[in-house]
Amino acid sequence: MAKQRRRSPAGGDAFESHYQVLFGSRWAGLRTSLMQSPHRVAFSEGLLRPYYLDEASLFAAASLPLAEGDRVVDFCAAPGGKSLVLARRLPPAATLICNERSASRRARLHRVLDRYLTSDLRLRIRVTAHDATRWGMLRPKSCDRILLDVPCSSERHVIGDPTHLERWSQSRSRHLAIQAFAMLASAIDALADGGTVLYVTCALAPAENDEVIDKAFRKRADCITRLALQLPWGEPTRYGVHVLPDNAAGRGPLYVCLLRKTAQV
Ligand SMILES: C[S@@+](CC[C@H](N)C(=O)[O-])C[C@H]1O[C@@H](n2cnc3c(N)ncnc32)[C@H](O)[C@@H]1O
Numbered sequence: 001m002a003k004q005r006r007r008s009p010a011g012g013d014a015f016e017s018h019y020q021v022l023f024g025s026r027w028a029g030l031r032t033s034l035m036q037s038p039h040r041v042a043f044s045e046g047l048l049r050p051y052y053l054d055e056a057s058l059f060a061a062a063s064l065p066l067a068e069g070d071r072v073v074d075f076c077a078a079p080g081g082k083s084l085v086l087a088r089r090l091p092p093a094a095t096l097i098c099n100e101r102s103a104s105r106r107a108r109l110h111r112v113l114d115r116y117l118t119s120d121l122r123l124r125i126r127v128t129a130h131d132a133t134r135w136g137m138l139r140p141k142s143c144d145r146i147l148l149d150v151p152c153s154s155e156r157h158v159i160g161d162p163t164h165l166e167r168w169s170q171s172r173s174r175h176l177a178i179q180a181f182a183m184l185a186s187a188i189d190a191l192a193d194g195g196t197v198l199y200v201t202c203a204l205a206p207a208e209n210d211e212v213i214d215k216a217f218r219k220r221a222d223c224i225t226r227l228a229l230q231l232p233w234g235e236p237t238r239y240g241v242h243v244l245p246d247n248a249a250g251r252g253p254l255y256v257c258l259l260r261k262t263a264q265v
Contacts, residue, residue, distance in 0.1 A: 012162075034245060059232065061081075063256065072144065072146075075099055078109040088121070097125075097128055099132060106127065135187070136186035141191065145198075150179070173207055198258050200256050201255045210255075213239040214238070233247070234256075242254070
């Protein structure tokens with residue numbers, strides 16, 4: 001007889017019980033804050049027109065340290081909000097590559113960069129279409145700074161959309177965590193010694209946040225250290241900072257962790 005594959009429960013009820021277990025008595029308030037409008041601000045400094053994004057995302061992208069001559073790569077760049085923040089902060093002689101694998105999202109990224117950046121800044125930025133999970137293997141030690149904003153469960157989006165809620169499953173979150181780790185391992189391999197990677201998600205699930213970093217420390221313990229991060233909001237976690245909307249006046253969710261490559265892999 002064919003073996004039955006065990007499926008994790010899916011749908012709105014499974015979503016509710018999963019996050020109720022994770023957040024306990026905090027869940028009801030957190031859930032309410034996730035259903036409210038996000039705290040967006042206009043980022044306009046040095047841009048042709050204001051770009052609206054979550055203030056926590058703006059601060060996160062601003063917390064990747066950049067230095068003169070750095071080779072900076074935004075591994076998962078579309079639609080491009082954090083790329084605009086990096087572009088505006090680009091020091092002299094530094095270069096920025098904005099990478100995005102999806103063709104449709106890359107087209108949107110091009111539109112955002114063209115529409116919001118001045119032409120002199122736009123000329124310093126290259127858009128590529130690589131698979132972020134393979135960058136480290138194909139181009140080891142080719143970057144000094146990496147922004148790694150991985151695809152994640154995006155629970156704020158899920159909770160406000162009945163179709164996404166119905167499709168939600170814990171196994172999807174597990175799959176995203178595996179993909180996120182593959183991208184982080186690739187980013188570590190792609191960094192030159194002394195380089196830094198800022199790992200970012202908009203996930204609530206620890207499986208896609210601290211647990212991905214924990215796995216990186218288990219698999220790459222000899223070559224990474226954690227750096228401190230200063231964000232105006234957020235709760236410290238084992239490895240990073242988690243900004244949650246019930247405790248940050250509607251900002252987030254956003255998880256951020258800054259790692260430095262210390263030695264050769
Ligand atoms: C969370 S979004 C990035 C948001 C973006 N940083 C911003 O602030 O506007 C993640 C992006 O990663 C892209 N992506 C997914 N898998 C990828 C891969 N293997 N390589 C490169 N990009 C990928 C997705 O298409 C998506 O656009």
